[in-house]
Amino acid sequence: xxxxxxxxxxxxxxxxxxxxxxxxxxxxxxxxxxxxxxxxxxxxxxxxxxxxxxxxxxxxxxxxxxxxxxxxxxxxxxxxxxxxxxxxxxxxxxxxxxxxxxxxxxxxxxxxxxxxxxxxxxxxxxxxxxxxxxxxxxxxxxxxxxxxxxxxxxxxxxxxxxxxxxxxxxxxxxxxxxxxxxxxxxxxxxxxxxxxxxxxxxxxxxxxxxxxxxxx
Numbered sequence: 259x260x261x262x263x264x265x266x267x268x269x270x271x272x273x274x275x276x277x278x279x280x281x282x283x284x285x286x287x288x289x290x291x292x293x294x295x296x297x298x299x300x301x302x303x304x305x306x307x308x309x310x311x312x313x314x315x316x317x318x319x320x321x322x323x324x325x326x327x328x329x330x331x332x333x334x335x336x337x338x339x340x341x342x343x344x345x346x347x348x349x350x351x352x353x354x355x356x357x358x359x360x361x362x363x364x365x366x367x368x369x370x371x372x373x374x375x376x377x378x379x380x381x382x383x384x385x386x387x388x389x390x391x392x393x394x395x396x397x398x399x400x401x402x403x404x405x406x407x408x409x410x411x412x413x414x415x416x417x418x419x420x421x422x423x424x425x426x427x428x429x430x431x432x433x434x435x436x437x438x439x440x441x442x443x444x445x446x447x448x449x450x451x452x453x454x455x456x457x458x459x460x461x462x463x464x465x466x467x468x469x470x471x472x473x474x
Contacts, residue, residue, distance in 0.1 A: 290407030295362035
């Protein structure tokens with residue numbers, strides 16, 4: 259279990275939080291917003307996510323070997339005045355860097371996305387809000403989401419919360435998610451693990467996918 263501090267962990271444990279949802283039978287891999295605008299530290303919304311990309315790539319390799327559905331999300335704004343960002347554009351100036359047709363909204367090349375891996379374009383934090391992600395997952399019979407990407411306290415958290423509310427089993431892969439703030443990252447993982455998702459190790463996630471591969 260991910261812990262934020264011993265006192266908090268014990269407080270929540272004593273009240274029955276942090277139980278395990280567990281892996282299901284039909285997983286998909288959801289890679290959230292690993293676009294250049296977030297992985298290039300020189301860009302307004304970017305930060306250093308090299309280690310997280312290494313773990314995500316290993317997870318992708320395992321998912322590809324297991325032939326599970328793989329979906330990547332991209333934040334992209336198509337309107338010149340960022341009208342499709344709604345009120346959110348008033349909160350963060352960096353949204354103006356995520357304009358359609360620019361390098362910022364392209365997936366990081368290190369992921370080496372395959373042609374059969376779907377791309378979901380979103381405008382807000384959750385991968386589910388205003389998208390057809392739920393329909394895509396249901397049509398594929400998915401019951402479990404292995405979640406990688408960024409940011410832990412923002413889009414990862416929002417997507418995991420929506421996932422559990424929609425009846426999926428969110429599994430946030432600890433080493434494969436990252437944030438601009440270490441404190442926000444740690445707190446988000448703790449909160450997710452207590453109330454909304456299972457925070458699992460990259461090793462356990464790969465082992466789970468490997469068992470699916472071995473089982474045919």
